[in-house]
Amino acid sequence: MNEVLSVKGLGKSFKNTRVVKNIDFDVHKGEIMAVLGPNGAGKSTTIRSIMGILLPDEGSVTFHNHDQDGVPRHKIGYLPEERGLYKKVKVMDILLYFAELKDYPLDRAKERALEYLKKFDLEGKENVSVDELSKGMGQKVQFIGSVIHEPELLILDEPFSGLDPVSQEVFKQEIKDLAKKGTAILLSSHQMNLVEEMCDRLFLIHRGQKVVYGSMDEVKEQYANFKCTIHGDNDRSMLEKIDQVERVEQKDDISILYLSSDVVVSDWIKQLPSNLDIQELSVDRISLHEIFVDIATDRSLAQEAGVVDAK
CATH class of the missing domain: 3.30.70 (Alpha-Beta Plaits)
Structure with a gap:
């Protein structure tokens, strides 16, 4: 399988606090990999290190096994948990701005933006300012901004937050379609039912360390x-x-x-x-939700089963 992202020995401290320790995982072309963990487990630090927002103290983040460390910015798409759209800017203008930041052709970006607006039931909203949109509509626009430049690696942090059930289904299908087309997707979510339904493999971090890593079938066999x-x-x-x-x-x-x-x-x-x-x-x-709760609350499950490690 074609490896798009490889994280090896990642470590990061803030002052005297060790936040992540010796993190290892990879993401393959066309797969959806879940990054899970309770609040404060080290997920955000790991994601920001991959993005190049933070510099890790140890370890490496490599893209397509190239020698250089980090992921080229035009090859990566990012939907952050904390949304950030300029409220007084028109929808099309902000989407084209995101594309320009990634050095993506603007004529193609406009074409893709119109396609996505139609797909997400936002047709005719291209000249509406962001502050006129509902929370769910704004979420859709932010998602479009994260994929408009056709990234090879897409990081989605709580992508279903604020969406109604119908919009969740649209997002789920689009994420699956992107994976089928070859996009490597790293997905972080607390909605375990959606993770269990969508993801091929998962990486669960607790107290800055890897506790579960493997395919959904491997995890189910070991824990469920x-x-x-x-x-x-x-x-x-x-x-x-x-x-x-x-x-x-x-x-x-x-x-x-x-x-x-x-x-x-x-x-x-x-x-x-x-x-x-x-x-x-x-x-x-038992469900992935129950596995997550058992580990996050330090029940005996993790200690009894040990770490599930992907082959």
């Missing part, structure tokens, strides 16, 4: 044990005695049984006690 959800009035102590149940969570008449990694679901269900009150039962794997 089965859980059984039972609707019914059942005594917690009885549920905890069931073979291969590692922990039980209860709320009202809903019990969630977290099962051991070696469980064979079809056999396990057969040995459930006959006196259980089962109004409804379902078995599925």
Whole structure:
């Protein structure tokens, strides 16, 4: 697979505080890579180091395995978490300004801007000033500005923030389409359901260090044990005695049984006690959201499984 971005041994400190430590990952052409972590984990520092906004104390950021350190500015697109559009400027003017900053031909930029405005249901808004747009519309304009110059590497920081469900679907499809066309995409989001749906691989950072790195399938295999959800009035102590149940969570008449990694679901269900009150039962794997929470809150999951490392 064609490697577009390679981050090796990245480290950064602010005064006496070590913010990121020995960070390693890569991003390939045509893939969507998630960069995840709780607030303060070091995600923003990592992204800013890739962007060249910050200079790391150690390590390297290389583009297409070239000798020079860093990513050429005209090859990278960036949608920041904190939006920044000039409010009194017309939509088309600001999009052409973004293109000019990347040395992109303005006639082609105008053509692409009109195509995107139509695609994002903003047709006819090219001469409207930014301060007349809703928050969601402004988000769409900022997204267009990040891709108008056809970047090879696109960094999206909380791209779905402020969008209604319909606009989220449009963004999701566009991000997937860009990846299919060969754009390498680095996506940071706290919306784990969207990450799980869209991303090919993920890198999870906690306290400045890598804790999970691999394909979604690798992470699921390593972390995502089965859980059984039972609707019914059942005594917690009885549920905890069931073979291969590692922990039980209860709320009202809903019990969630977290099962051991070696469980064979079809056999396990057969040995459930006959006196259980089962109004409804379902078995599925724990979600990426639950994996994230377990690691971010320092539960035993990360220590038990160790680091998932991509091959």
